[in-house]
Amino acid sequence: MEIFLLILTLIMVIGSIIAIETRNLLSSVISVGVVGFCLSIVFLMLGAPDIAITQVVVEILILVILIRATITTDNTSIEKHKDTFAVVTSLIFFGLFLIFAFLAVQEIHQFGDPLMRVSQKYLADGAKETGATNIVTSVLLDYRAYDTIGEATVLFTSIVGAFVILRRRGRKQRKEKDVEKVGILDDEDIKKDFGGF
Amino acid sequence: MILYFLSLALFVMGLYCLVAKKNIIKKVIGIVITEYSINMFLILVGYRDGGIAPVLMKGMDNSEIAAGSVDPLPQALVLTSIVIGLGVLALMVSICLRLYEKYKTFDMSEIKRLRG
Amino acid sequence: MNRDIDKEIHNEAHGMTSIVKTVARFLMGIIFIFGAYIILYGHLTPGGGFAGGIILACGYILLTMSFGKEIGLRKLTDNWASILDNTGALLFLVIGLLGFTAGSFFLNFLGKGNIFDLFSAGTIPLNNIAIGIKVLASVFAVFIALSIFGRVVSDYVEDEEV
Structure with a gap:
């Protein structure tokens, strides 16, 4: 079991190295897809089917959005010029970070032996107190629903931000002379350009 | 132990991609990889040896869950974090598309007129 | 719903080829049923609102990508999408606030x-x-928004020079 997890994690590491270092943006995006799908199998093996389902579906959407960003623009490959100073400095600092991470990992509790002071109560009483047999849902929507409303707020804000950035016309219809003055796109322009997504 | 270290190595690779690469889409990919590694680390911390999923099935006693299930608390937090990651990714990609439209490039060093 | 789609299935003018359209029409109902199941049974089996909502959205995205923008937007326009977005957030908040009738915020x-x-x-x-x-x-x-408003136009007029 642990061997299998190790192999999957190594595939993830290799996939992210390819995603970082390749010149072609499209193959980089596809390597991110490899990392994400391996991650969902890791979640499934670690006893988290809720997150495995969510990760698979979200990964498909992440691929759709990233391919949308790369494929419609003209230059999908990167010219080679590197900032050597930034690369060397960041490699030194991240090497140091990895050394300290290795030391810190020795101090955490062993893999497979978690500290479950709070969760023990949720596991023992969750089904009786909330009536939901899926304990993750009962934590998400009953014990810690306040976290979830914060999450809904963040999602709402980011979607509103994306709309504001992407929308070129205001929602209110302008008068004709305004359109001529500012050069705002009208409906014909918008209809022209969907089929080649 | 080695699994913890590998997920932290993924974190470092994402941060490297975020700092050292010039292309904006590469920076977005670095953020996505960082987020994956953090989610994986949280779930790894909550794993119990031979643990079952924290879902009560029919014919299963409640004490069976309490004795042998994995930790449900990080799972609930990671579930929200994944969806937040999707929203933030959409925001980042839309900013990238607008930048491309204005400057005709994804290269960060050629976007010189960017000011605060 | 099916009448529009049947008419559009051999129309090569917008959308993808008719192979993709036929398979998408077959799969779409299954995807919607699966998403609804994931949402409704979220408290009994693995799943829940997040996963089910994204699966339903994937159904609409499949419809829009395979049949073109007209059919997709006829089923769910962007104005309705933002109205539904606000409705969902408000519904969640109202359920939380109704907990005050019995004692505290988000009380069951x-x-x-x-x-x-x-x-x-x-x-x-x-x-x-x-x-x-x-x-x-x-x-x-x-x-x-990404696929309609977010397209890159070549003759973009810079309205202010920085």
Whole structure:
């Protein structure tokens, strides 16, 4: 079991190295897809089917959005010029970070032996107190629903931000002379350009 | 132990991609990889040896869950974090598309007129 | 719903080829049923509002990508998507505030019911449905915004010089 997890994690590491270092943006995006799908199998093996389902579906959407960003623009490959100073400095600092991470990992509790002071109560009483047999849902929507409303707020804000950035016309219809003055796109322009997504 | 270290190595690779690469889409990919590694680390911390999923099935006693299930608390937090990651990714990609439209490039060093 | 799609299936003018359209028409109902199942049974089996909402949004995205923008936007326009987004968020907040009638914020004030029943667990299925609506609408709205408003025009007029 642990061997299998190790192999999957190594595939993830290799996939992210390819995603970082390749010149072609499209193959980089596809390597991110490899990392994400391996991650969902890791979640499934670690006893988290809720997150495995969510990760698979979200990964498909992440691929759709990233391919949308790369494929419609003209230059999908990167010219080679590197900032050597930034690369060397960041490699030194991240090497140091990895050394300290290795030391810190020795101090955490062993893999497979978690500290479950709070969760023990949720596991023992969750089904009786909330009536939901899926304990993750009962934590998400009953014990810690306040976290979830914060999450809904963040999602709402980011979607509103994306709309504001992407929308070129205001929602209110302008008068004709305004359109001529500012050069705002009208409906014909918008209809022209969907089929080649 | 080695699994913890590998997920932290993924974190470092994402941060490297975020700092050292010039292309904006590469920076977005670095953020996505960082987020994956953090989610994986949280779930790894909550794993119990031979643990079952924290879902009560029919014919299963409640004490069976309490004795042998994995930790449900990080799972609930990671579930929200994944969806937040999707929203933030959409925001980042839309900013990238607008930048491309204005400057005709994804290269960060050629976007010189960017000011605060 | 099917009448539009049947008419469009051999129309090569917008959307993809008729192979993709036929397969998409076959799969779409299954995807919607699966998403609804994931949302409604979120308190009994793995799943819940987040996963189910994104699955439903994936159904709409498949419809839009294979049949073209006209059919996709006829089923769910972007204005309706933002209205549904607000509705889902408000519904979740209202369910939380209704907990004050019995004591505190987000209190599970409805009856628990029998365990393993579909109608059990008080407010948790209602919260799941609210979150499912919200996630469906917001993900679909982002897709529509990226694919329609977000296209890169070549003759873009710079309206202010920085």
